[in-house]
Amino acid sequence: MKCNRVQELLEEYARGELPGRESSIIKLHLETCSSCREHYVFLKKYLEEVEAMPEYRAPDNFIESLTTRIHETNRGFSFSKIFDFLFLPWKIKLPIEAAALLVTGIIVITIYYPVIDNHNIQKDDTGTIYHVTENMKTKAPAISAPAEKAERKADKPQPVTIQLALLVHPEKQETLDQYSSSSSNARMSAPAKRRAAAADMEEESLAGEKEQTVSPGNVISDIKAMVYRLEGKVLHTQVNEDTGHTDLHVSIPSHRANEFIRDLSTRGTLKDTPVMPVHEKPAEIIFKITIK
Amino acid sequence: MYQLGEDDHLIKAYLEGDENAFSSLVVRHMDKVFSICYRYTGNHDDASDCAQDIFVKVYNNLHTFRFKSAFSTWLYRIVVNSCKNYVSKSSFRSWNTSLSLSASGDATVCYADIADSKGAPDAAFEKKEIQHLVMQAVQKLPGDMKMLIILRDFENRSYEEITGITGMKMGTIKSRISRARIRLKEMLKEDLLDEM
Numbered sequence: 001m002k003c004n005r006v007q008e009l010l011e012e013y014a015r016g017e018l019p020g021r022e023s024s025i026i027k028l029h030l031e032t033c034s035s036c037r038e039h040y041v042f043l044k045k046y047l048e049e050v051e052a053m054p055e056y057r058a059p060d061n062f063i064e065s066l067t068t069r070i071h072e073t074n075r076g077f078s079f080s081k082i083f084d085f086l087f088l089p090w091k092i093k094l095p096i097e098a099a100a101l102l103v104t105g106i107i108v109i110t111i112y113y114p115v116i117d118n119h120n121i122q123k124d125d126t127g128t129i130y131h132v133t134e135n136m137k138t139k140a141p142a143i144s145a146p147a148e149k150a151e152r153k154a155d156k157p158q159p160v161t162i163q164l165a166l167l168v169h170p171e172k173q174e175t176l177d178q179y180s181s182s183s184s185n186a187r188m189s190a191p192a193k194r195r196a197a198a199a200d201m202e203e204e205s206l207a208g209e210k211e212q213t214v215s216p217g218n219v220i221s222d223i224k225a226m227v228y229r230l231e232g233k234v235l236h237t238q239v240n241e242d243t244g245h246t247d248l249h250v251s252i253p254s255h256r257a258n259e260f261i262r263d264l265s266t267r268g269t270l271k272d273t274p275v276m277p278v279h280e281k282p283a284e285i286i287f288k289i290t291i292k
Numbered sequence: 293m294y295q296l297g298e299d300d301h302l303i304k305a306y307l308e309g310d311e312n313a314f315s316s317l318v319v320r321h322m323d324k325v326f327s328i329c330y331r332y333t334g335n336h337d338d339a340s341d342c343a344q345d346i347f348v349k350v351y352n353n354l355h356t357f358r359f360k361s362a363f364s365t366w367l368y369r370i371v372v373n374s375c376k377n378y379v380s381k382s383s384f385r386s387w388n389t390s391l392s393l394s395a396s397g398d399a400t401v402c403y404a405d406i407a408d409s410k411g412a413p414d415a416a417f418e419k420k421e422i423q424h425l426v427m428q429a430v431q432k433l434p435g436d437m438k439m440l441i442i443l444r445d446f447e448n449r450s451y452e453e454i455t456g457i458t459g460m461k462m463g464t465i466k467s468r469i470s471r472a473r474i475r476l477k478e479m480l481k482e483d484l485l486d487e488m
Contacts, residue, residue, distance in 0.1 A: 008470040011444075038485070044479045045484045047347050050445050053418065058326035064319060066344050070351050087348055 014044050062159050085151055163288045166219070166264065195246035217266050219291055220246060226263050230256045235286065246291045257285045264289070299363035303354060314354070318347055321364070324447070325371055325464055331442045332375040334431045361456065362476040363423075368457040372439055379435065422483060429479040439471035444469055 006029050012018045014025045030037050059065075087093055224234050227250045235249035252260045264270060268291075299320065305313035325346055330339035349370055358364055430441055443449045443457065444465075454465050 004470070007474065008466050011473070023458065038481075039474070039477060042481060042485055043473060046426065046473070046476065046480065047445065048424055049419075049484070052445070053423050053426075055323060056327040056330045056339075056345060057321040059336075062322055062326070062343070063315060065340075066318060066347050067315075069344050073348055074352075127454075285298055 001029055003033060003036050006030075006033070007039055010036070010040050010043050011047070014040065014047060057118075058128075153196075162285060163290070164261075164264070165290045165292060166267060167269040167271070167292050200265050220248060222267060223248060223250070223264065223289065223291075226260065227252065230260050232260070234257070243292075248288070248289045248291060249286060251284045254283060254285050257287075260287070297362065300359055303357060303359075303363060307355060314351060317350075317363075320377065321367060321409070325367070326370050328368075328442055329375060329378075331430065331446055332438060333379060336426070338378070342375060345378065346374045349374065354463075357478050364452065365456045365481070367442070369452075372443075372457060375439065376435055390467070425480060426476075429476050432479065433472055433475060437468055440469050441466060441472050 006026055009018060009022060009026055013023060018026065030040055086097075220237065227234055230249055230252055232252040235251055237249070238247045239245075240247060261270070299317060302313045302317045302320075306317065322343065326343045327337055329342040329346070330336065332337050333342055336368075346367075350367065357363065405486060430438060433441060440454065440458070443454050444451070449457070451462055454460075455462050458465065460468075
């Protein structure tokens with residue numbers, strides 16, 4: 001056995017706590033190793049002195065001082081107290097708090113998410129689009145969260161629908177002539193094909209109007225040509241048999257909506273003349289024009 | 293299976309609202325705790341302060357005690373950590389300010405019993421002097437070694453208990469204690485070995 005191992009066991013040997021076999025090995029080693037023997041002698045003396053030392057006693061006023069200290073420590077505001085109260089013991093409080101936080105988050109998102117979305121729409125159009133269909137406002141909160149999410153995933157901005165009433169009358173004939181000449185000078189830029197076709201249709205329409213009296217039918221084809229020129233789409237046309245009015249549904253890119261309304265007002269009298277803000281969202285605006 | 297002891301019953305009583313049970317718990321352990329603190333810090337006032345810190349921690353954390361081990365093991369764990377923290381926090385006062393045997397009032401407190409020991413006053417004084425030298429030598433040990441020596445040699449804790457208290461492996465504890473004793477021998481051999 002090496003000396004350092006012997007010295008590790010010497011204390012137990014000196015106390016008589018070592019098993020017989022190891023004890024006899026140590027005894028044998030001590031007979032031959034003076035260094036370990038010296039260490040053993042020291043150890044015995046050292047342990048004797050230590051055992052003879054008195055037990056120290058706490059001061060007489062220890063309990064009183066401790067009581068005062070505990071009251072002082074636990075009185076008043078303390079971050080460590082709050083921390084202990086909130087988080088200790090970790091194993092119990094942290095999972096509960098995490099679960100509570102998660103549930104609260106889900107509830108808040110569930111309640112406020114559609115409102116926030118609706119609010120954004122209103123904010124975009126405040127003061128300008130007063131014709132935003134009511135069903136847009138009322139429908140939004142009714143949409144369930146999963147359906148809302150699905151719509152968002154599809155990343156399709158909701159179109160804004162504007163209802164207009166266009167009253168056609170003969171006095172607009174001159175304006176139409178002017179518009180015809182100005183539109184013939186309209187720039188023929190890209191997308192060339194589409195615009196050229198739109199311009200041709202418009203010219204044809206206006207030429208027809210010159211020869212004929214202004215009628216709802218002429219105005220409809222005129223408006224369609226205008227829609228194509230503005231890179232919009234004609235969605236559908238519907239004639240109301242009861243009233244005889246024609247409803248024209250068209251979709252116009254939002255940044256050209258004002259131009260469309262302005263041009264539209266040259267074709268007749270608009271009941272309301274909304275001014276559209278030029279913005280990117282929504283990408284398109286659907287106009288429902290009732291032509292009387 | 294761990295058997296509930298008197299400490300555990302006191303703890304349960306305290307947790308059920310009996311404040312006196314905590315006082316009883318303190319009374320049962322305060323001398324041991326103070327003794328370790330005194331041997332570790334080497335100063336009566338520091339030992340008292342440190343021991344009070346320990347019992348404040350016990351008071352505030354007793355609800356986390358799970359009755360899976362002996363209360364004394366749990367308490368000693370707090371004692372070990374608190375002593376180390378206390379010494380490192382207080383930019384430590386050197387050992388020789390504390391155990392200056394002849395001048396300090398602390399020493400009178402600590403060694404008062406020795407004056408009553410049997411034998412001549414000279415022999416008693418000599419014994420007291422040697423014990424003081426031993427304490428001084430222990431004070432010079434590095435923190436971990438000092439605490440291990442205190443637990444094993446002064447508090448007579450078994451190696452298994454020390455393992456539970458410190459969280460160290462048995463082999464590490466034994467080798468550190470052995471190295472600590474070699475250091476003590478280097479410091480004390482003139483005083484202890486010459487005497488023989």
